[in-house]
Structure formats: structure tokens, C-alpha cells
Amino acid sequence: QVQLVESGGGLVQSGGSLRLSCAAEGITFSAYVMGWYRQAPGEQRSLIADIRSSGASVKGRFTISRDDAKNMVYLQMSDLKSDDTAVYYCNAKHFFLRNRDYWGQGTQVTVSS
Numbered sequence: 052q053v054q055l056v057e058s059g060g061g062l063v064q065s066g067g068s069l070r071l072s073c074a075a076e077g078i079t080f081s082a083y084v085m086g087w088y089r090q091a092p093g094e095q096r097s098l099i100a101d102i103r104s105s106g107a108s109v110k111g112r113f114t115i116s117r118d119d120a121k122n123m124v125y126l127q128m129s130d131l132k133s134d135d136t137a138v139y140y141c142n143a144k145h146f147f148l149r150n151r152d153y154w155g156q157g158t159q160v161t162v163s164s
Contacts, residue, residue, distance in 0.1 A: 053077040053153045055141045060158030063131055067162070071126040073141030073155055078122075083151075084144045085117050085124040089137035089160075096140065099126065103146075131162045 059071040071087070086101030100115040102108050102124065107116035114127040124141060138157040145151035 053143075055143060055153055055155035057139065057141050057155045057158040060139060060160045062161045062163060065132055065162055065164045067131050068127070068129045069131065069160060071128070071139055071141075071158060071160075073124045073126075075122045075124070075141075075143060078143055078151075078153070080122040081119050082146055084146065085115075086142040086144065087113075087115055087124070087126045088140045088142055089135075090140070090157075091134075091137040094137075099139075101142075101144075128160075131160075133162050133164045136160060136162050 054076040056074045063069050084101050084103050087099045088096050090096040100110040102115045102117050105117055105119040107114055112130045117124040139160050140157045141155035143153045
């Protein structure tokens, strides 16, 4: 059974930082592109960043990283703004098999001004 479990969300003041974590079970982790998406109320879910292998990638104020030895993917968020308030989702997409596309349950991030 595939499970993606996010953690680390919560309430933070504007300008603060949070680190989200996603633990993956039931997949061959190294065969998946791991991504973080977010969805604010009334908006579509949108991609923040994704990553194909162990390491890190900086996307502005956000840094995505993954540890293939631990089946974990992280999202470090800094200088948070009220516009970053959303539900944040972890996603796993198989490199080649399009039907193997999985989502976590989401974690709420609320930035107070």
C-alpha cells in the first residue's frame, strides 16, 4: 500500500520559516519524481518544486530536498508571507508509468501577518 505522509505544517508568523517533511512507503522511492504542491482556498493546486534524485534544489524562498536512503522528501520554506497560506501536498510520480501518481493527505500552513 502506497502512503505519503506529510508533517511539519502549522501556524507561523510572516517572515518565519517552516520545514515540511514527507515520508514515502510502498514505492520504489528512487523510481519516482517527488514534488511539493500547494493549494490555497479557491485556487487550483500548483507545483512548488520537484526533484528527481537525492540532493537539493532551491526555488526562490523554498528549497526542496530528498534523501533516497530514508525515503524522505523535504520542503524548507523561509521568509514566509501570508500568500503562502495553503494546504501543502507531497506527490510521487513514477518516471515512466503515468498511472503511478500518488498524493499525500496534505498539511496546512498558515502564515499570519
